[in-house]
Amino acid sequence: MKKGKVKEIIVYCAFILLAFIFLMPIIWIVFCSFKGSSELFKWPPTILPKNFTLVNYVTAFEKGNFGLFFYNSAYVSIISTVITVLINTMAGFALAKYKFKGANFLLVAFIATLMIPLEVIMIPIFSVVKNLGLYNNIWGLIIPPAATPTGLFIMRQYLLSVPDDLMEAARIDGATEWHIFWKLIIPIAKPAMAVLAIFSFMWRWNDFLWPLIVISDPKKYTIQLAISNFMGQFNVDWNSLLAMSVVAMIPVLIIFLIFQKQFVQGMVTSGMKD
Amino acid sequence: MALRKTTSLKKENMKRGLVPYLFILPNFIIFLIFVVIPAIYGLVYSFTNYDGLSEMEFIGLKNYISIFKDAEFWSVLGKTSLYAAIVVPLIFVFSLMIANYLIKEIRFKGIIRAIFYWPTMVSFIIVGFTWKWMLGDNFGIVNYFLNLSGHASVKWLTTGFAASIAVIVATLWCRIGFYMIIFIGGLQSIPTSYYEAAHIDGATKWQVFASITLPLLKPTSLMVIILSVIDAFKSYPLILALTGGGPAKSTTYLVQYIYQFGFERYEIGYASAMSVILFVLLGTFTAIQFKINRGGEI
Amino acid sequence: MIKKLKILTSVVLATMMLGSTMTGCAQNKKEETAVKKTASLDFVWFTDGIEGDVMKKIVADYSAKNTNVKVNLIEVAYKDLNTKLRTMIAGGEPPALARVTEPGTFYNNALNLNEYLGSTDTFSSQFIDSIKPYYVKDDKVLAAPMDVTANGLIYNKTLFKKAGVEVPTSADKAWTWDQMFDISKQLVEKGGAKYGMVSDVTPHRFSTLLYEFGGSLFNADASKAVINDANGVKALDMFVKLHKEKVMPESVWLGGENPNTLFRTGTIGMHLSGNWMLSNYKDIKDFEWGVTYLPKGTMSSSVPGSKFVMGFKGTKVEKETAEFIKYLTSKEVNSKYCTDSLFMSPRKDSSELDYSYGKEMFKIFAEELKNTTPKAANDWSRTDLMPKITIDYKNGIMEALSGKVTSKQALDKIAAVADKAIADKK
Numbered sequence: 002m003k004k005g006k007v008k009e010i011i012v013y014c015a016f017i018l019l020a021f022i023f024l025m026p027i028i029w030i031v032f033c034s035f036k037g038s039s040e041l042f043k044w045p046p047t048i049l050p051k052n053f054t055l056v057n058y059v060t061a062f063e064k065g066n067f068g069l070f071f072y073n074s075a076y077v078s079i080i081s082t083v084i085t086v087l088i089n090t091m092a093g094f095a096l097a098k099y100k101f102k103g104a105n106f107l108l109v110a111f112i113a114t115l116m117i118p119l120e121v122i123m124i125p126i127f128s129v130v131k132n133l134g135l136y137n138n139i140w141g142l143i144i145p146p147a148a149t150p151t152g153l154f155i156m157r158q159y160l161l162s163v164p165d166d167l168m169e170a171a172r173i174d175g176a177t178e179w180h181i182f183w184k185l186i187i188p189i190a191k192p193a194m195a196v197l198a199i200f201s202f203m204w205r206w207n208d209f210l211w212p213l214i215v216i217s218d219p220k221k222y223t224i225q226l227a228i229s230n231f232m233g234q235f236n237v238d239w240n241s242l243l244a245m246s247v248v249a250m251i252p253v254l255i256i257f258l259i260f261q262k263q264f265v266q267g268m269v270t271s272g273m274k275d
Numbered sequence: 276m277a278l279r280k281t282t283s284l285k286k287e288n289m290k291r292g293l294v295p296y297l298f299i300l301p302n303f304i305i306f307l308i309f310v311v312i313p314a315i316y317g318l319v320y321s322f323t324n325y326d327g328l329s330e331m332e333f334i335g336l337k338n339y340i341s342i343f344k345d346a347e348f349w350s351v352l353g354k355t356s357l358y359a360a361i362v363v364p365l366i367f368v369f370s371l372m373i374a375n376y377l378i379k380e381i382r383f384k385g386i387i388r389a390i391f392y393w394p395t396m397v398s399f400i401i402v403g404f405t406w407k408w409m410l411g412d413n414f415g416i417v418n419y420f421l422n423l424s425g426h427a428s429v430k431w432l433t434t435g436f437a438a439s440i441a442v443i444v445a446t447l448w449c450r451i452g453f454y455m456i457i458f459i460g461g462l463q464s465i466p467t468s469y470y471e472a473a474h475i476d477g478a479t480k481w482q483v484f485a486s487i488t489l490p491l492l493k494p495t496s497l498m499v500i501i502l503s504v505i506d507a508f509k510s511y512p513l514i515l516a517l518t519g520g521g522p523a524k525s526t527t528y529l530v531q532y533i534y535q536f537g538f539e540r541y542e543i544g545y546a547s548a549m550s551v552i553l554f555v556l557l558g559t560f561t562a563i564q565f566k567i568n569r570g571g572e573i
Numbered sequence: 574m575i576k577k578l579k580i581l582t583s584v585v586l587a588t589m590m591l592g593s594t595m596t597g598c599a600q601n602k603k604e605e606t607a608v609k610k611t612a613s614l615d616f617v618w619f620t621d622g623i624e625g626d627v628m629k630k631i632v633a634d635y636s637a638k639n640t641n642v643k644v645n646l647i648e649v650a651y652k653d654l655n656t657k658l659r660t661m662i663a664g665g666e667p668p669a670l671a672r673v674t675e676p677g678t679f680y681n682n683a684l685n686l687n688e689y690l691g692s693t694d695t696f697s698s699q700f701i702d703s704i705k706p707y708y709v710k711d712d713k714v715l716a717a718p719m720d721v722t723a724n725g726l727i728y729n730k731t732l733f734k735k736a737g738v739e740v741p742t743s744a745d746k747a748w749t750w751d752q753m754f755d756i757s758k759q760l761v762e763k764g765g766a767k768y769g770m771v772s773d774v775t776p777h778r779f780s781t782l783l784y785e786f787g788g789s790l791f792n793a794d795a796s797k798a799v800i801n802d803a804n805g806v807k808a809l810d811m812f813v814k815l816h817k818e819k820v821m822p823e824s825v826w827l828g829g830e831n832p833n834t835l836f837r838t839g840t841i842g843m844h845l846s847g848n849w850m851l852s853n854y855k856d857i858k859d860f861e862w863g864v865t866y867l868p869k870g871t872m873s874s875s876v877p878g879s880k881f882v883m884g885f886k887g888t889k890v891e892k893e894t895a896e897f898i899k900y901l902t903s904k905e906v907n908s909k910y911c912t913d914s915l916f917m918s919p920r921k922d923s924s925e926l927d928y929s930y931g932k933e934m935f936k937i938f939a940e941e942l943k944n945t946t947p948k949a950a951n952d953w954s955r956t957d958l959m960p961k962i963t964i965d966y967k968n969g970i971m972e973a974l975s976g977k978v979t980s981k982q983a984l985d986k987i988a989a990v991a992d993k994a995i996a997d998k999k
Contacts, residue, residue: 016387017387020390020391023390023393023448024390024393026394026405026406026448027393027394029408030397030401030404030405038837038856039837039857039858042834042837042838043838044414044840045419046414046416046419088301088302089302091298091302092298092301092302094298095295095299096299099295101292101296104295105565105570107303108565109561109562109565110306111302111306112501112505113554113557113558114310114311114314115502115505115509116508116509116553116554116561117310117314117317117550117554118509118530118533118534118553120511120530120534120537120538121533121534121537121550122310122314122317123660124316124327124543124659124660124663125312125313125316125317126309126313127661127663127664127666128316128663128664128665129312129313130309131664133308136666144305145305145308145309148301148302148306148309148310154498155457155460158494158495158497158498159460159494159495161494162464162465162491162494178294179294182298192460193460196456196459196460200453200456203395203396207396209398213649213653213656213657214656214657214660217615217647217661217666218645219645219646219647225398226649228398228400229400229649229650229653230620230650231650232400232651232652233619233620233621233622233650233651234621234651234849235621235773235833235846235849235850235853236833236850237831237833239404239834242400242401243401246397246398246400246401249398250393250396250397253396254389254393254396257389257392257396258389261389264378264459264463327662328659328663328678328679328681328682407829407830411824411828412822412824412830413767413835414824414830414834414835414838430823430824431828432824432827432829432830433823433824433827435975517829518828519829521828521829521971522827522828522971522975523827523968523971523972523975523977524968524971538655538656539655539960539964540964541659541678541960541961
């Protein structure tokens with residue numbers, strides 16, 4: 002018994018060490034954001050800021066309209082995530098649990114679209130966006146990315162494990178397909194929906210190329226566009242860039258911590274027992 | 276009574292017939308408009324010498340023929356494939372291992388999960404900045420400590436081989452958290468009743484893993500493999516931020532090569548043709564994987 | 574009940590998509606009617622230092638003085654400039670004007686400024702001759718120069734003092750590249766430097782040596798590439814030797830270490846850069862720094878560069894755009910722009926500006942610019958050819974530095990790419 006406990010502690014410590022190694026670069030970035038420009042480039046470098054200063058944050062906030070960009074990013078990310086989770090759960094459910102003509106073809110076709118790098122179809126996509134009136138429109142950032150093939154794939158694979166008997170039982174009881182979806186599938190799918198929510202929020206929050214193409218009005222810039230402007234042709238304003246990047250990381254982290262609580266074991270089992 | 280049952284069953288089946296299509300409709304519309312149509316344009320471009328600004332001329336298969344003759348294209352494709360072949364298994368193993376651990380009852384597991392996941396959220400510019408600071412030849416932290424302890428500096432980013440290793444390590448750091456989350460979701464969908472039964476039968480940890488966890492994890496495993504292969508082949512912003520494709524092009528992979536032709540040399544036709552080839556390659560891989568694994572159905 | 578929910582959800586989704594489309598169209602319509610009353614000029618801009626803020630003030634001034642025109646500054650990062658402009662132009666939504674470094678690439682879409690600003694000769698006579706080929710093509714004015722740059726040598730005064738090395742006080746006393754090896758040794762051994770010099774990673778900076786050894790990329794009428802002649806090989810050999818003998822660190826050209834951050838650590842003697850770095854290094858307090866004359870090869874030379882504003886066709890506000898460009902390039906506005914941004918003016922009548930900082934340094938840059946061989950502008954102004962060559966140009970230099978190929982082989986490769994670009998143009 003004691004031997005097992007010791008082994009457990011060793012494994013735990015190994016994981017903590019690994020986690021620490023993972024975290025080190027990020028901690029260093031946070032420390033750097035609190036260093037003034039002369040300390041940032043000192044050699045040999047300092048780890049902890051010797052002259053702790055908030056000047057980077059103040060300058061960056063003053064230079065740009067960061068409150069506005071934050072709001073734009075949040076608006077886009079939240080609404081797009083809601084839409085994403087809804088439509089991909091629906092589509093994933095259909096592709097997982099219904100045997101209909103073209104189901105497999107559609108699935109592979111959707112996934113196939115992942116293989117087309119955005120950089121390559123930038124120009125035709127811009128024409129499409131413009132012709133739909135979505136150019137310079139914040140909905141252009143919200144709707145097109147919502148049909149994410151990765152999200153679809155995740156929901157479909159997860160919902161494969163829903164037992165067919167569950168659905169048959171409900172059908173015999175007279176439930177319509179919609180009823181099955183809302184009352185039966187959605188509760189089971191909660192962990193996967195949480196995963197998708199986390200990912201979707203992060204993807205929309207970190208989107209760069211797409212807003213670059215779609216948005217031209219500086220008032221509609223998202224935070225990634227604004228951060229990118231700290232990079233000049235030869236000079237990079239590392240101080241402001243670091244400060245703003247640190248701030249930009251916080252909402253994504255918060256969303257993660259909130260939704261990861263949904264990762265609970267055995268939701269499917271509990272469905273079975275009902 | 277029997278007749279009514281048959282007709283209502285028929286009606287049910289018909290209704291059910293339409294329903295799946297309705298569920299897919301929103302996704303499908305968006306794909307059609309924003310992905311399929313531009314992709315068709317891209318396909319058309321591949322048969323022209325379009326440069327983005329002037330009138331395009333139809334040149335048939337000329338682009339494709341040039342690509343097949345282009346030694347550099349094949350070299351870049353080879354490098355990308357090697358990179359993918361190394362990175363994908365490593366990501367699979369590590370993220371599964373970490374996920375498997377982080378679903379147990381562990382102190383602070385929420386925070387530890389967040390730590391592994393955090394690198395996936397960081398923008399590539401910052402990743403490049405950090406890793407360059409760590410691995411810089413003369414002004415890098417790793418070499419600084421190596422020197423302090425009496426060792427010679429390693430030219431991490433200046434030699435081709437070391438740079439390729441650096442790129443692989445940075446990729447792992449950046450992507451493991453993402454796949455860890457997917458595995459956590461997959462692992463937790465396996466009903467505990469199976470594990471309870473195995474425990475009663477006295478199975479060892481490894482037996483449980485091999486005969487219960489892995490098989491029931493098939494849908495998730497398939498997805499992780501397909502997604503990470505596509506990810507690896509599409510690698511561009513991270514590597515660009517880290518090595519710029521260097522030193523001397525040794526870490527220039529496919530999408531960067533395509534991007535250079537499309538947006539720096541303005542040969543959009545040529546770039547589109549390369550993308551079509553990439554698409555066909557990855558599409559074939561995905562389709563085969565799907566067929567073999569029956570879509571991940573258990 | 575559930576059926577209703579289903580219908581409701583699909584209706585909501587459809588309405589959202591429709592609504593977004595309609596608001597999009599409505600917005601565009603609103604802007605169109607607004608255009609008739611106030612012309613809205615989209616000005617795509619990239620900034621490198623403080624000139625962004627300077628331009629914002631100029632734009633605000635102009636909009637206040639001309640109430641029928643509104644200028645929207647759309648800031649993008651330099652690396653995204655091409656992507657943004659290309660997608661906008663190819664997608665049918667060209668901006669009114671943009672700040673560019675290579676006007677020639679947009680030759681087909683450029684607003685013909687001759688219509689509004691007078692004949693080519695009248696217009697270009699206001700600006701220094703060496704940059705004329707950049708913005709005048711086929712006797713048409715494609716763009717208007719905003720500032721001119723010159724490559725130069727920035728050095729660490731404190732380090733040089735410690736090492737006991739004196740810098741040349743006039744152009745004729747400039748060092749030669751051969752002397753660099755000894756100077757670098759002194760800086761390292763007596764001054765405590767890690768390296769003698771760093772150079773930016775761009776063929777533009779390398780070409781300083783190319784021109785100083787009498788070489789060039791193209792021949793006079795750009796009908797053939799000549800970079801692989803004996804002079805070119807001499808220049809690249811020297812560049813490679815500087816790296817091999819640790820005057821310059823390999824990690825910059827081959828490993829991506831940033832020369833700016835390296836210079837800022839105070840352990841580098843010199844930075845082969847240009848006058849645009851002055852506003853960036855202004856805040857360095859840890860050591861003193863200054864500007865001195867570039868080392869010479871068989872002759873002295875710098876490399877010019879320039880930034881321009883150009884208008885685009887098909888924006889419906891061409892007239893207002895041209896007027897704004899005229900305003901920007903006028904003596905008064907341009908001088909203020911350059912003085913405040915710490916740039917050099919391209920105007921012939923503004924060669925001595927009243928800088929608030931670094932006046933002596935600008936004098937040296939101006940001298941360097943004057944002593945530049947016309948071959949430099951002849952090469953770099955070929956903006957219809959250069960974009961197709963720069964990647965291979967840079968990679969060729971890197972391959973020579975890594976020792977994979979000899980200088981001649983690397984230059985032969987670059988010449989082949991250049992010749993292909995010339996052939997494709999026809």
